[in-house]
Amino acid sequence: xxxxxxxxxxxxxxxxxxxxxxxxxxxxxxxxxxxxxxxxxxxxxxxxxxxxxxxxxxxxxxxxxxxxxxxxxxxxxxxxxxxxxxxxxxxxxxxxxxxxxxxxxxxxxxxxxxxxxxxxxxxxxxxxxxxxxxxxxxxxxxxxxxxxxxxxxxxxxxxxxxxxxxxxxxxxxxxxxxxxxxxxxxxxxxxxxxxxxxxxxxxxxxxxxxxxxxxxxxxxxxxxxxxxxxxxxxxxxxxxxxxxxxxxxxxxxxx
Amino acid sequence: xxxxxxxxxxxxxxxxxxxxxxxxxxxxxxxxxxxxxxxxxxxxxxxxxxxxxxxxxxxxxxxxxxxxxxxxxxxxxxxxxxxxxxxxxxxxxxxxxxxxxxxxxxxxxxxxxxxxxxxxxxxxxxxxxxxxxxxxxxxxxxxxxxxxxxxxxxxxxxxxxxxxxxxxxxxxxxxxxxxxxxxxxxxxxxxxxxxxxxxxxxxxxxxxxxxxxxxxxxxxxxxxxxxxxxxxxxxxxxxxxxxxxxxxxxxxxxxxxxxxxxxxxxxxxxxxxxxxxxxxxxxxxxxxxxxxxxxxxxxxxxxxxxxxxxxxxx
Numbered sequence: 117x118x119x120x121x122x123x124x125x126x127x128x129x130x131x132x133x134x135x136x137x138x139x140x141x142x143x144x145x146x147x148x149x150x151x152x153x154x155x156x157x158x159x160x161x162x163x164x165x166x167x168x169x170x171x172x173x174x175x176x177x178x179x180x181x182x183x184x185x186x187x188x189x190x191x192x193x194x195x196x197x198x199x200x201x202x203x204x205x206x207x208x209x210x211x212x213x214x215x216x217x218x219x220x221x222x223x224x225x226x227x228x229x230x231x232x233x234x235x236x237x238x239x240x241x242x243x244x245x246x247x248x249x250x251x252x253x254x255x256x257x258x259x260x261x262x263x264x265x266x267x268x269x270x271x272x273x274x275x276x277x278x279x280x281x282x283x284x285x286x287x288x289x290x291x292x293x294x295x296x297x298x299x300x301x302x303x304x305x306x307x308x309x310x311x312x313x314x315x316x317x318x319x320x321x322x323x324x325x326x327x328x329x330x331x332x333x334x335x336x337x338x339x340x341x342x343x344x345x346x347x348x349x350x351x352x353x354x355x356x357x358x359x360x361x362x363x364x365x366x367x368x369x370x371x
Numbered sequence: 372x373x374x375x376x377x378x379x380x381x382x383x384x385x386x387x388x389x390x391x392x393x394x395x396x397x398x399x400x401x402x403x404x405x406x407x408x409x410x411x412x413x414x415x416x417x418x419x420x421x422x423x424x425x426x427x428x429x430x431x432x433x434x435x436x437x438x439x440x441x442x443x444x445x446x447x448x449x450x451x452x453x454x455x456x457x458x459x460x461x462x463x464x465x466x467x468x469x470x471x472x473x474x475x476x477x478x479x480x481x482x483x484x485x486x487x488x489x490x491x492x493x494x495x496x497x498x499x500x501x502x503x504x505x506x507x508x509x510x511x512x513x514x515x516x517x518x519x520x521x522x523x524x525x526x527x528x529x530x531x532x533x534x535x536x537x538x539x540x541x542x543x544x545x546x547x548x549x550x551x552x553x554x555x556x557x558x559x560x561x562x563x564x565x566x567x568x569x570x571x572x573x574x575x576x577x578x579x580x581x582x583x584x585x586x587x588x589x590x591x592x593x594x595x596x597x598x599x600x601x602x603x604x605x606x607x608x609x610x611x612x613x614x615x616x617x618x619x620x621x622x623x624x625x626x627x628x629x630x631x632x633x634x635x636x637x638x639x640x641x642x643x644x645x646x647x648x649x650x651x652x653x654x655x656x657x658x659x660x661x662x663x664x665x666x667x668x669x670x671x672x673x674x675x676x677x678x679x680x681x682x683x684x685x
Contacts, residue, residue: 192564197564200559204559209552230548
């Protein structure tokens, strides 16, 4: 049973076909890579899966239900969380508050309980605080919980964004270039972390990445996108030796 | 008992002491009627600036029509007391519901707009409310709604203001408040974190409008009259100035802004030609030396000096 299934999805901006015939299927528990040259439509594909854009044609199913037409927050509540290529933290808020906000859709107390400070307010707030701190511990950010998010070093901002996405309790995690701007050591640590959180949280992960070491190292299957269409998909080894992929990345040999 | 509730109780206790002192001074006529008027105005202005801060400062939606909602609260509450002879408390509640409902109806379509466009739309809507009232003979039209009983006194103003402060403080310190703040910080990320941004924008706008209605009810029942000319966009700017001066996203900042600006304009009442000059110099200096407002987005009670004062309890 596929957790995520996109069939013949296309997105047209005016006269530009950003994505066409985009087909992808992901089973529960898989770790999938989505690669492609710059401007191939990878982020557009993510935006289609998360409801930021509505597909022009095609069907997207998550957990057996169509998500076409849903708003981004409904899709997140349904179990897909994401990070952004250009980090989008709540930059003026503390690290802890960034994670706490992700719990919002699991909060049960209402406005009246919040204002009067009765009922479930205190119990749930304590719970959120504790869980958020636990998450920060996993990502080694606990000692920085009161720091303002924008003052964190770049690598920690990336980690915080992943922590925040996980706090929304997704079934499927979409990572948009998680290793962008990281040095090889940081990338190595990130790879280990991604494998670890997948096991720990029983997650399914789809990631966009340019760093081939990372993609080839941890992904079980890889989809290659070029000019908005999937041109190849398979295991890392198949992709490495696929002539179409080599052509897309390196160009053709001169005859 | 909870440390956080304890802190609330301490602040509430301090407020009651403050109330007792001022009320005693009023009873003994040490504070004259001019300054009594200004104390009540300060309370009303605090309600206005804190509720506007919920919309502009916390949720980050730039609204310029706050005086319009105040007008709705003033007129609706006056109808309740004058035409139906019902009690004042009920008039305040109905006034709040009336302007809250209008805020909800106006918020639904206009909150799709962003930044400058929202500012212009709300500015226009505030004026529309005023012009509509101006043309309803039932509430006095252009000559104003006269014969409103004076129910507002310092006690009413003080405790209604206190209620507003606790309401908004508790709201912004809950998950719902964090949802509002996340919209200000990054709307796309908020949406991606599962927050229904439209819903929370409308909630913040509705609650802000409802409290503006409360302030309007207190206002009308102090001055015997509700007049359309009291609720022009200049008033909206005035409240916005208080919020920006105190700091967007700080309740103590809004209180400080309302107190300082009301006090400055009262102190300069005898030199009206100097009033606007001093007012603008104060603002220019503030923008030069403290562009984030007096308090930025920090609360007075969360400063370290305060924590030490309370013996490090948190």
